[in-house]
Amino acid sequence: xxxxxxxxxxxxxxxxxxxxxxxxxxxxxxxxxxxxxxxxxxxxxxxxxxxxxxxxxxxxxxxxxxxxxxxxxxxxxxxxxxxxxxxxxxxxxxxxxxxxxxxxxxxxxxxxxxxxxxxxxxxxxxxxxxxxxxxxxxxxxxxxxxxxxxxxxxxxxxxxxxxxxxxxxxxxxxxxxxxxxxxxx
Numbered sequence: 527x528x529x530x531x532x533x534x535x536x537x538x539x540x541x542x543x544x545x546x547x548x549x550x551x552x553x554x555x556x557x558x559x560x561x562x563x564x565x566x567x568x569x570x571x572x573x574x575x576x577x578x579x580x581x582x583x584x585x586x587x588x589x590x591x592x593x594x595x596x597x598x599x600x601x602x603x604x605x606x607x608x609x610x611x612x613x614x615x616x617x618x619x620x621x622x623x624x625x626x627x628x629x630x631x632x633x634x635x636x637x638x639x640x641x642x643x644x645x646x647x648x649x650x651x652x653x654x655x656x657x658x659x660x661x662x663x664x665x666x667x668x669x670x671x672x673x674x675x676x677x678x679x680x681x682x683x684x685x686x687x688x689x690x691x692x693x694x695x696x697x698x699x700x701x702x703x704x705x706x707x708x709x710x711x
Contacts, residue, residue, distance in 0.1 A: 527572070533561040567601060570638030578631040579657035582622040592616040593629040594709045602673050603640035611669030611685065614709040617654050618662040618694050629654070643669050644688050651690035662694030664705045 534557035541548040541556070548557065596613040613633045636649045651665040666689045675682040695701050 528565055528568070530561045530565070533564050534558060537561070567599070567638060568640065570635045573635045573638075575632045575635045575653040576657050578628045578635065579624055579653065581625045581628060582658065583625070584621065585619055585623040586621050588619040588623055590616060590618055590704075591623055592705065592708050593626070596630045596633050598633050598637040598669075600637040600639070600641045600643075600646065600669075602671060603642060605673040605677070606640065607672045607676065609643060609669045609671040609673070609686075611667060613650065614666045614668075614705075615650060615654060616662075616664045616695075616705045616708075617658060617660040620659050620661050622658065624658055643667055643671070643686055647688040647690045651692050655692045660693060662696075662698075662701065663690075663692040664695040664702065665690045666705075666709065 537557040537560045538548045541553060546553060548554075592614065593616075594612075594614040596615065597610075598613055599608055599610045601607070602609050615629050615633070632653055633650060636646045636653075647665050647667045650667075651663045654660055654665070655663045666687065668685050668687050670683070670685055674680075674684055691702065695705070
């Protein structure tokens with residue numbers, strides 16, 4: 527459970543640790559602001575994607591559903607710095623489809639946690655496969671990591687691309703190629 531007081535205390539200690547005065551006028555409300563921000567950006571920690579993916583509709587003739595360019599923001603669990611980008615999610619229904627907003631909501635559930643992009647990609651694919659009983663799933667995420675742009679190697683613009691395949695997409699280069707063609711701009 528989220529503990530606002532602990533976050534506020536930690537921010538005060540952090541400010542002192544970097545040599546700031548947390549009682550300075552400009553910083554007085556910073557611990558409370560950061561706590562509210564954390565409640566929002568880490569709000570996916572206690573969410574279950576099943577809640578979003580359970581709203582399904584009969585679609586016996588559907589073959590492939592792709593939702594592309596799903597913008598997300600997440601926090602790298604190694605540095606607590608943001609990474610952001612786009613997720614592309616495809617699934618082959620088994621007689622049912624999910625409401626169109628539910629795939630982006632599922633991406634948000636996993637993005638709003640301290641996270642690794644590689645892990646997030648797999649979590650989204652596993653959730654879609656499990657909760658939709660999809661015949662196949664493919665997820666690709668493209669993201670820029672501020673832990674690489676602001677610090678360390680300092681290379682803005684570098685994108686990290688990850689993918690996960692399940693079911694009918696596994697070992698099927700034609701399906702994978704079709705997905706990649708369909709998500710191109």
